[in-house]
Amino acid sequence: MKKKYFYILLILGFSISICAQNKQQDFEKKLLEHFQKQSWDNKIKITIDSLFKSPYKEKFNVSASRNFIEFDTTHIVIKNPYFSKKYEEAEETKDYVKNFPKSFSVIYQNSLVSLFENGKFACLKLNNFERDTSLENILNTRKFKYHWIINNQLAGFSGNSIYFWNDSKWIKSKGTFPLKNQPKLFEDKDFIVYGDCHGEWGGTVYFYEKLTKKTYFTESTCANSVIKSKNGYEVLAHLGHGGGSSEIKIINDPRKLTLAKTIEIKTTVKGEALGYIDKSNAFEKKLDFYGVQIFSSFIWENKELFIVNLSDLTFLAEIKNNEIEIVHPLFFSDLYTHDPITSQYKEYTLMNLDHYGTGLEREISVLIIKGNKITKLDWNENHNR
Template identity: 30%
Template sequence: MKSQKKILNQYKAQILFVLLSLLLIISCGKQKTLFEFSTEKVDRDIVDDIKKIKVLPHPGLLYNDTKYEVWKTCSGEWGGTVYFKNKKSGKIYYAEATCPVSVNKINNKYYISNSLSHLFGSSDILEITDPEKMSQTTIIPLYHPGIITREYESHSSKGAKKLIDTAGAVIMSSFVYKQKLYSILLNYSNTKATISELRDNKFYTIKEMDKDFFSEHPLIIKESETYQKIYLQQPKPGIIEIKENKIKFISYTKSKK
């Protein structure tokens, strides 16, 4: 009799385990994915859409908020710099950053995504809690991709904390969703393009994407912290539209001869 009860209890435990496992699987299956991805093809030339942009961003101006303008200069392998100009006082603070491609703000901290395609490629992300603890300068040099400004580049890291420093990967742009920072990366070693989350000072892949949607020279129109459009003419014409957690990849099927 005791042995029968023991066997019955074992069966009950096994059945309970199976039921709990099924509930867990069902629960996981119902969880929504973090981002919603979609694709679209349009039968027109991307140049025509770029011409419709009313105000093109200055190549050196990365970010604007109520207190600061954030500018950049880049001299490639000779270095780069990020500048914070206080709108009220006019004072300028700067730090070494090679080379800034994106500025994002989370909980009143600034995150500078830097990328350099020289040789095997490299990238890093800086955290700046208080720009006015950075070194001070008196001028923001004129920046244009064709102008070398290396004699002005900063060599100071004061006030800037490096969260991650990678070799072999470059960043096209970064964006914020639910107070977390995400970057669009290209890994030179395996030519994989990904959308990755910065977590515990490491990159974690959220989604692998078509590498044809990665360009080292995109046109980025940033409408807000959670909305940007990235225009690409190389390697193939397209747009990545990021709005909150909705990410759309738009391909163009026409090009001017």
């Protein structure tokens, strides 16, 4: 009997191994075919170990990882429950986009919480994306213009004040608050981090110190993710202008950056982002690539993963020095976004995606990652590109 079970386990293990090998081979074949089609120079040999090589000064190589990560990807479309035909039929783009969320969605109480043009929240349960009308009913006692998660509480901008949800009612904040109509990049016990973006004229990342109410800043064009590591705050930024660019700055102590005056925040100096006047050099560059856009960084099972856009393909990768190793092709499409934000909520990673040609600066989609499952949720219609 024991021998029988041994052979069953042996056959099962062999079958799993063969299946994994087949998926790895299929993954590599599709990547190879894609990058061969994208190559404009027939003299360049495209291989699994060198799908793309940077022609610029900061060299990087793109390859297919030998450690393919088997993510289960799902794509769904959900209509804004407050969808208005008035906006759908509007001739002006600025009116049409009002059917998209007016601030970037957050995760709260195992629901995706989104805010729409009428000032009301829609709450979608993360396990099935059905509406949580009970949560909506207790939250929608006020109308809001923007919302965030701050100190693990749901917060919103209503009238000219900030309100915090205390699990039963909205409480008006009496203190100062750094945000108004922009998303939060990151938060810990010391800082609230946010940014601004002026495209080819640069961007700024701000560190608002909770205890002192002081704000420190440096250049970051344009920040989309912040990871806190043993080395400090790792700020990932990207810009689509020209051939595209990406960088990571590690800021060990934000208090060593330039201190901002209140009237300076979110302004430009001689047409360029405020960040450029920071001469503190209180950071180090971990990554500085031209010709590639890195939309997101996050921690997954103790690994730092990146969402990268290159050669009309958006994929998941690990980056080891100057080697970009593709670990999963996501939806095998050019999933393009301009000013995304990535946030982590315990076991969930949430990426808010905008697309100027579809919804201007508004969120048109989100990516939700939990374990080995990746869900892409599109608002109102299919946004596959």
